[in-house]
Amino acid sequence: MNAKLNHGTAAVAIQMRNAQGGQPANLDELSVQLRTQISELDALIKKKQDALKDVPDNLAEEINNRAKQIEGIASDIEQIKNDLVNQAKNLRQEDQEDIAAILIRNKDAVDQASIMYSRSKSVSDSVTFEGIKTRNIITLAGISNKVGNAADAKDITGRTAAYRPLNIIDLINWIPADSETAYYLRETTANFLAGIIPEAEDKPESELQLGMLQLSVGTIAHFVRVSKQALKNMSQLAVYIETRLAYGVRLKLEYYVVNGHTPAQGQQKIFSGLLEPLNYTTVDVHHSDTAIDVLNKAKYKAAATYIQPDCIILNPEDWGRIERIKGTDGHYVFGAPGAAVQPVIWGVPVIFSATMPVGKYWCGPLSMAYEGYLDSDVTIVVSTEDGNNVTKNLVTILAEMDGSGAVVLPDACVAGQLPAIGNAPNAPVVTTNTDAKLEGTATEGSVVTVTVDGVAVGVQLVGQSGQFSFAPNPVDEADQALVTATLAGLTSSGTVVVGPAP
Template identity: 25%
Template sequence: MSTEAILKALDAIEAKMNQQSEKAAEDVKTMGKVSEDTKAAINNIGIQQREFADRLSVLEQKGFIHCEGDRIDDSWGTQFTKSDAYIAFAGGNTQKARIEVKNTLTGSDATVAPDRKPGIVPGASTILNIESLFTSIPTSSNAIEFTKEASFTNNAAETAEGVLKPESALTFSLVNMPVSTVAHWIKISRQLAMDNSALAAYVNTRMRYGVNKKVDTQLVVGTGVAPALSGFMKSGNYTAHGYLSGALGSTLPKFVLIRKVIGDLKNSGYVPNAIVMNPVDWATMETELLTTAAGQVPFKYDEGGTPRLFGLPVVEAVGMTADTFAVGSFNEAATIHNREGVVVELSDSDDKNFQMNLITIRAERRLALTVEVPAAIRGGDLTPAAA
C-alpha cells in the first residue's frame, strides 16, 4: 500500500473514531454508561489505527518518507534525473548528456574502526658480517693475555763443515687485552611493556641490534684505548701494504692494488679469505668496471649475492673508513673472546622509575678482540700517495 493510501485510511479511521466518541457521550447521557456495541466499535477502530500507524512507521524507517517536513532530495540520482541535460537526452533532443553532480557528503564517521595493520614497520638494519670472519671462543676472565712473536731474524744459511753456524734471533712479547663492555639503555612505560608484547619484543630486538652494530664497527676501527676494543685496522694490528700509486699503473689502479696485496699475503704464507671495504668504495669500484672491456677483472656474485673479486668474497663493512681496505686471513690473524653475549635486562628501580611507572631496558655485551698475527692482514689506503 502506498503512503498516500495509508494516510487517507488513517483520516477515515480518525473520522470514525470521532463518530463513535460522540455516540459514547450520548450513551452516557441516556443510559449512564457506554453500551457494549459502542465499546466494541471503538476497540476495532483502535486496532485498525495501530495497524496503519505501524505500516507508516515501517515506510519511514525504509526511507520512503521523511519526518522532517518537506526535505529536498538532493541525492546523486535525483540530481541526475532532474538535470536539464538528462531531460533533453530522454526527450531525444541530444545523443549524450553530461551532468555535474554536487557531492554534499562532509565530515567523517568517527565510529568506523581504523584498518590496523599487524606488526611494526622496522627501522634500517645494516648487515653485520665482520664478526663471522674471525674465530670466536668463550672466556671467563675480564682480560686476555697471550705471548706473541715480536721479531724473528732468520739467518739460516748454507754452511761448510767445521765452520761456525749463523745465529738467528727470535723475541717474544706479552700482550694483555682487557675485555670491553658495549652497552646502552632506554626507558619505556610499564604499561607498554605489559600491554603490547609485540612492541616490547621489538624494542628488545633493536637494543640487541644496537649493541652488535657497535661491536661490528669496533672490530674494524676500535682504538684499543680502554674501554674501546682494539680493531684490526688499529696501527700494529695489521701490515701496511706499502705500495705507492706509481706502481699500480693507470688502468683500474685500485683493482691492481688489491690483487698485488693478495699475492703478497700468499707469498708470506697466509691464504686470504676475504676483502673488507666500505660499501661506498666498493660501489665506486664496481661502477668503474662498467667503463672497461668485459673480462678484464675476474669479478662475479656468488649464489648468496655476495660479490667476489679475484676469487675472494668482498665484505662490505660500514665500520671500515672510506678509501681504506684490508685483505687477510682473518680467522688466522685474530680471535674474538666472548665473555658475555648480548644480555637484555629490565628494571623499575632505576632513578625515579618506580614513581613514574617506567622500566629501564639495558642491553650490553662483553668481549675482546686479540690480533695475534698482524702479518695475516694487509691493507691501508685504497688510493695510495704518489711516489
C-alpha cells in the same frame, strides 16, 4: 573438641590457591600467607592452652609438641625458598630468567620481564656498547601511524630480516673471558730457515719472536626506556626492541674490532683494532695503480706470509663504486645489476662494513690474525627500578656484553688507503693534428698519454683549462697512435690518430 593437629595444616598452606581459584600463588605470597596463618594458629594454641590448663599433662604436652612441629615446618619452607634463590644464581641465563619470574619481589619488574621473555624466545643473549646513551622514551603516543587498537599494529619484527650480517665478528674465534684481564700472544717476527741438512752439518736456527699484549676486558652497553603501556599493547614491540638493542651492541663490537679503542685518560685499553698503527703492513702504490690493482697487491703480500687471506674488508660505498666500474663497451666489470652472488675480488671474499672508513681497506686471514675474548653473548636486562621509572610508569631495557680483542699476526695483515674509485674519464678529443703540434681537450687533472706500438711517446698533465698540447707532434708521419687519459688510476678508451704528412 578435637585438639589434635596434623601435617595437613601445613599442606593446606603450601597448596593454597588464589582468591579466584586459579593457579597457586607465587612463593612470596605463600610465605606471607603462611606466616599470617602461623601467627593466627599460635594465638589459637595459646588460647586453647589457657583453656586446657586443667586437662591431663599428657594432652597438654602433645599440644606443645604439635606447635613445635608447625614451627619447624615453617622454618623448612623458608629454607626451601632461600635454596631456590641460591640455585637460580648458578643456573644458565635462560633458567635464571625463568625462575626470577617467580622469586623477584618487584611485581612490576616480573610483569615486564614476562612480556619480554614470552615475546622474544628467538633472540639469544646479547652484548653491550660503551658510550651510547639513549634519551628517547618509547611510548604509544610517540609511535606514528598507530591504529586505534594497538594490538592490530603491523608486525615490525619482519624488519630484522633486512639487518646487515655482521660477518667480521662472525669470522673471529672468540675465547670465553674468565677474568678482567686478557692476554694475547702476539707474533712480531718470523723467519723460517728449515731445509735439508747434510749429515754432520749444523742445522739452521729460525727466528720466531713473540710478545705478550695485555688488555682489559670492558663492557659495551646501551639502553632505552619504554612505557609499560607500549609493551603491553603492542605484541611485537618487545622482541623488536630486544633484537635492535642486541644488534646495536654487536655493531659497536665490530667497530672496535676494525678501528680499535682509544681509552680516556686514566682508563684501560680494551680493543686493539685492525687499522691501528703497528697492526698491519702496507703495499707500495704507483700513481697509475687503480683500487683494483692495490687490492691485488694486498692479497699477495698477505699471502707471502704463507697464510692465505680469507677476506677483504671495504666500506659499502667503496665496494659500490667498484661494482659500478664499466668496461669500454659499457658493461659492468664486476657483475650485473641482477646478479645475486657473494662479492669476490681476485678470488677473495669481500666483506663490506660501515665500520670500515671510506677510502680504506684491510686484507688478511681474519680468523687467524685476530683473537678476542667474550664473557657471553649479548645479555638483555629489564628493570622498573631505574631512576624515576616507577612514578613515570616506564621500563628500562638494557643490552650489554663484556669483551676484548687484539691483532696477533700483524705481518699477515695488509691495510691502507685506496686510490680514488670511479669510472674512467672520457676519451681525449683531438682538435689539431699537424706536424707542428698535436692538441686537444681532456678531463681536468687527467694525464694524457700518446702511445705508438705500445710505447709512450708523449705524456702531459691536463690543467684547469682542460686542454693538452704537444709541440712538435710526437707522432711520425703515417704512424698510428692511441691517445688516452688516466685519472685516479682509471684509463679512458683511446682516441686513434695518424701521424700527419710534413
